[in-house]
Amino acid sequence: MARRREHSREALTELALCAAERLLDEQGIAVLSTRRIAAEIGYSAATLYSVFSSLDDLCWQLNARTLKQLLDELDALGELAPREALKAYALCYVAFAARWPERWSLLFEHRTPETLQVPAWLNESIGRLFSQLELCLGELAPEVSAEELALTARTLWSGVHGVAVLQLRDKLFLPPQGKQEQMLVTLVDYHLDGWRLNRESRT
Amino acid sequence: MARRREHSREALTELALCAAERLLDEQGIAVLSTRRIAAEIGYSAATLYSVFSSLDDLCWQLNARTLKQLLDELDALGELAPREALKAYALCYVAFAARWPERWSLLFEHRTPETLQVPAWLNESIGRLFSQLELCLGELAPEVSAEELALTARTLWSGVHGVAVLQLRDKLFLPPQGKQEQMLVTLVDYHLDGWRLNRESRT
Incomplete structure (x- = not known):
């Protein structure tokens, strides 16, 4: 295990997450295991457990990267009028799902065991996606309550998500x-x- | 293999499909295999292959049963005004998904290999679901083309499906x-x- 000292903790985390994304993209969620990821980067599973507390932790970090990647793409669409922004987000979201089907699926397929709590930082990234939608909706309807904006954003996005999931499965x-x-x-x-x-x- | 003669072809098909549904409900799509199903009913996998041409064929028949079950529930809602019918169908669809998550998921998760053709009778049952939606939409808008009705039914239903899939995954x-x-x-x-x-x- 001479390689163990070759990478800093941060570098090892990055290396493992990149290998996990590659595995995911190429072979799907079913093959994702700490043993497989460790083997990909030439470390032992025990070493991986020194930077990830569990496979769930690793999946959460993968999901946070996927969400960041998606949010960056939405940001890159630039300033648009709210209705046009919502349409552009919807098209971008579905195109993202088509380009990264496995990463995108992991966002929805990964089930956190009931004994574990989804970390706050992951819920915050999910919240950021909805905030962006709520912002557009709020511009269209400044008079409505935050609660109604939240519900409207989620109802509208369920529809967009439905198109994404159905087109992905053909x-x-x-x-x-x-x-x-x-x-x-x-x-x-x-x-x-x-x-x-x-x-x-x-x- | 004395049991081989105990069941007619039809009875064996029914027995296998019921066992497959039980397996699916209890353990999910991942464990569905002809070997497991055969073991459940005390036959050999080879015998199963005398009534199903492949595991895909068996999944298609499971999906046809699930669709029939769903369509029967929609029919049982009775005569309603079109807008009320569409809402009742949406609620019934999402409740069905919650009650039979694995059967419902198999409808969307089962991927037919490219070398195989989905049988016409299965596509017809799917078509029946959409026909029912198109009928309601057509009552609301008798002037629009069949093409627009088909697209509207699928767009609306993608939204309903999105809610179903997201609530199922929490x-x-x-x-x-x-x-x-x-x-x-x-x-x-x-x-x-x-x-x-x-x-x-x-x-």
Whole structure:
């Protein structure tokens, strides 16, 4: 185990996470194990456990990287009017899922055992995604409560997520294929228009 | 293998499918194999292959049963006005997913190898689900084309599916839990209202 001293703690963490992402991309969630990842980088599983408290911890860190990657892509879309931003986010989200199917799936497929608590920093990254959506929705409807914005963001995003998950599994059952962009734009437009009508009828 | 003659071909098929459903419900998709199913019913895998051409064939037949079960539940909702029917279908669909998570997941997780063709009878059952949605949508908008009805049904249902898949994985990120009914009703209402506005602006 001469290599054990070759890497600092930080470098080893980075090395392991990169190897885990490669494994995930190439072979899927099922093969992800500390033993496999350790073998990929020439360390023992015991050494990996010195930087990750468990496989769950490692998955959380992978998920935080995936979320950061996704948020960076959303940020890169730049300043847009709120409705256009929401459409651009939806298209970007579904394209991201198609490009990184396994990383994206790990975000949803990884189940934290009930005895463990999802770390606060991971929940914060998830919160950042929704904050961005809520910001756009708040610009469209400055009068509504934070609670309604939160619920609207999650309802709208469930729809976008549904398109993403179905297109990834090729289960949109739409001949011809490739209608998902039109579906996403429609989904956002109709939802926002329906929401506006509902707000107008309340006043 | 004295049992081989105990069951007719039909009875053996039924026995195997019931055992497969039990295995699926209790242990998930990952353990589904012809060997395991054969062991459960006291036959050899070779015997199973005399009634199912492959594990894919068996999964297709499981999926057809799940779809029939779902369609029967939708039918049991009875005659409703179209908008109410769509909401009732959405709630029923998500409740079905929660009650039979593994059977429901197999509908989406089972990937047919590219060398095989999904049988026409399975695609027909999927088509029946969408027909029912298109029927409701068509009552709301008799003037629109069959193509638009098909796309609208699939877009709306992707949203419903998104809520189902996220609540199943406990990923709606909504404190407090249990908002999915409200989300589903909102999703259907906003989509239908937005769609109506869009149609009105076209005329």
